[in-house]
Amino acid sequence: MKLKNRKTSYLTGLPEGQGRQSWGARLLRWIYFAVLLALIIFIGRYVYLRWSQFEGYGEVVIERITIAPLRSGRIARLAEAGDQRLAGEFLAEIRPLEQCRAAPQPELLRIERQIAVKQAELDSLRQQWQDFNRQSTLRRALEIDPGRSSALRQLPYQINLARQALVSEQRYLEKLRLLEAAREVPTACQPENLVAPYTGTVVQVFKNAHETIQAVEPLLAFEPEQAGVFIEGYLSKYDIESLVPGKSARIVFPDDTEAKGVITDIESAAEVFARPKWLDYEPVDSPVKVRIEPLAREQAGRWRSFHRLRVKISGDNG
Numbered sequence: 060m061k062l063k064n065r066k067t068s069y070l071t072g073l074p075e076g077q078g079r080q081s082w083g084a085r086l087l088r089w090i091y092f093a094v095l096l097a098l099i100i101f102i103g104r105y106v107y108l109r110w111s112q113f114e115g116y117g118e119v120v121i122e123r124i125t126i127a128p129l130r131s132g133r134i135a136r137l138a139e140a141g142d143q144r145l146a147g148e149f150l151a152e153i154r155p156l157e158q159c160r161a162a163p164q165p166e167l168l169r170i171e172r173q174i175a176v177k178q179a180e181l182d183s184l185r186q187q188w189q190d191f192n193r194q195s196t197l198r199r200a201l202e203i204d205p206g207r208s209s210a211l212r213q214l215p216y217q218i219n220l221a222r223q224a225l226v227s228e229q230r231y232l233e234k235l236r237l238l239e240a241a242r243e244v245p246t247a248c249q250p251e252n253l254v255a256p257y258t259g260t261v262v263q264v265f266k267n268a269h270e271t272i273q274a275v276e277p278l279l280a281f282e283p284e285q286a287g288v289f290i291e292g293y294l295s296k297y298d299i300e301s302l303v304p305g306k307s308a309r310i311v312f313p314d315d316t317e318a319k320g321v322i323t324d325i326e327s328a329a330e331v332f333a334r335p336k337w338l339d340y341e342p343v344d345s346p347v348k349v350r351i352e353p354l355a356r357e358q359a360g361r362w363r364s365f366h367r368l369r370v371k372i373s374g375d376n377g
Contacts (some may be wrong), residue, residue, distance in 0.1 A: 111375065111376055112373055112374060112375055112376055113294050113295070113298040113301060113302070113372075113373065113374050113375075113376055114294075114371070114372065114373045115292055115293050115294035115295065115298075115346075115349075115371075115372045115373075116292065116293060116369055116370070116371055116372060117290040117291055117292030117293060117349075117351065117369070117370055117372050118290065118291050118292075118367060118368070118369055118370070119288065119289075119290055119362055119363075119365040119366055119367065119368055119370060120288070120289055120290070120291050120366070120367070121282060121286050121287075121288050121363055121366050122283075122286045122287040122288065122289070123262060123280045123281065123282045123286065124256060124257075124280070124281045124282075124283065125277045125279075125280055125281075126150060126151070126253055126277075126278050126279045126280070126281050127274075127275045127276055127277050127278050128151075128153045128251050128253060128272060128274060128275070128276070128278060129251065129274060129275065130153065130155070130251055130274050131156065131271070131272065131273050131274045132153040132154050132155050132156055132250075132251065132271070132272065133153070133154050133155075133156060133269065133270070133271050133272075134151060134152070134153060134266055134267070134268050134269060134270050134271075134272055134278075135152040135153070135154045135250070135268070135269075136149075136151060136152040136268065137150075137151045137152075137264065137266070137267070137268045137278075137279075138150050138151060138261050138264070138279065139261065139264065140261055140262060140263055140264050140279075141260065141261065141262075142260070142261045143259070143260050143261075144255035144258070144259065144260070144261065144281075145255065145258050146255055146256065146257050146258050147254050147255060148254060148255050149252065149253075149254060149255075150253040150254055150255055150261070150279065150281070151252075151253040151278055151279070152250055152251070152252050152253070153250065153251040153252075153253070153272065154250045155248050155249070155250065156271075166235060167232070167235045167236070167239060170228060170231055170232045170235060171232065173228055174225065174228045174229060174232060177221060177224055177225045177228060178225060180221055181218065181221040181222055181225055184214060184217050184218045184221055185218060187214060188214045188215065188218060253278070255281065256281070256283075257281075257283040257284065257285075258283065258284045259281055259282050259283040259284045259286065260281070260282050260284075261279055261280070261281055261282075262280050262281070262282045263279060263280040264278070264279045264280075265277050265278060265279060265280075266278055266279075286363075287352075287359070288352075288353070288359050288362045288363050288366075289323075289350050289351060289352045290310065290320060290350070290351040290352075290362075290370060290372070291348070291349075291350065292308075292348070292349045292350075292351055292372045293346040293347065293348055293349075294346060294347045294349060294372065295346065295347070296346060296347055298347065298376065299325075299347050301376040302322065302325050302347065302349065303322070303325075304322055304323055304324065304325065305321060305322065305323075306321070306322045306374065307319060307320070307321055307322075307354065307374060308320045308321070308322055308349075308351050308372055308373065308374040309372070309373045309374055310351070310370050310371070310372060311370060311371040311372075311373075312365050312368070312370055313365065313368050313369065313370070318353070318354075318358055318361070318362070319353075319354040319355075319358075320351040320352060320353055320354055321351065321352055321353075321354050322349050322350070322351055323350050323351070323352050324349065324350035325347060325348070325349050325350075326347075326348050326349075327347065327348065349372075351372065
């Protein structure tokens with residue numbers, strides 16, 4: 060049986076063509092390519108900057124002095140926030156508690172009791188002598204009762220003797236009181252006066268007058284006139300190898316202005332948390348704490364205007 064070859068048609072023998080693409084599909088494809096390229100560039104830039112630069116955030120801090128008493132007591136007088144003080148001027152007075160009193164000397168108490176007894180005896184003798192002088196029958200009493208007469212005749216001498224003894228005891232008491240006044244009062248019973256260590260301003264007061272304060276408890280914050288200023292910054296723990304004291308850093312303030320600073324101190328910022336989080340046996344967040352000071356002193360004034368504001372920190376890892 061012979062098979063007949065089918066003749067190829069003109070319509071079926073041509074190669075298959077491609078369908079026409081719309082401009083919308085082409086535009087969408089180019090958008091996909093552009094987004095993918097931007098993502099690759101972003102990731103590449105991030106990796107480059109991550110390994111070539113360090114970045115972080117910090118806070119501008121003005122150095123302030125915390126004033127606290129050395130002993131517990133009651134606040135008698137206290138400066139107010141905003142008060143300006145010269146070096147050595149008054150800030151606060153802390154008086155000792157009521158139970159803090161120096162005990163008097165036993166000898167002083169004994170002499171005071173003796174004087175009271177001798178004064179009572181002298182008053183009694185004087186009263187007897189006055190009663191005797193009021194008697195209208197003095198002569199008859201002398202004739203009838205000679206013994207009583209002799210006793211009454213001794214009253215003036217007894218009064219004079221008692222008066223002299225009393226004066227002697229009083230003089231001795233005055234000497235004891237002078238010695239008591241000159242005796243050194245224990246330090247814990249003396250009032251404590253707090254004065255300004257430098258010329259500056261009281262910026263914050265933590266207590267009120269007439270309140271009780273404990274030893275070394277913060278009482279007020281004092282800002283010297285020439286107070287230092289620095290940035291307390293936090294960087295990634297992975298930048299620790301490239302951070303050294305003396306390394307320069309770029310600072311971007313909230314108004315988008317920039318300044319130069321220098322790292323003066325590096326320490327760990329790890330804190331004790333009640334429930335620390337761990338991942339693969341490493342703490343999740345353990346940043347590095349750095350102290351950055353102005354590169355030039357004339358910049359310190361500008362830095363002070365951003366006190367307690369957040370700033371951006373960056374620099375080269377090289």
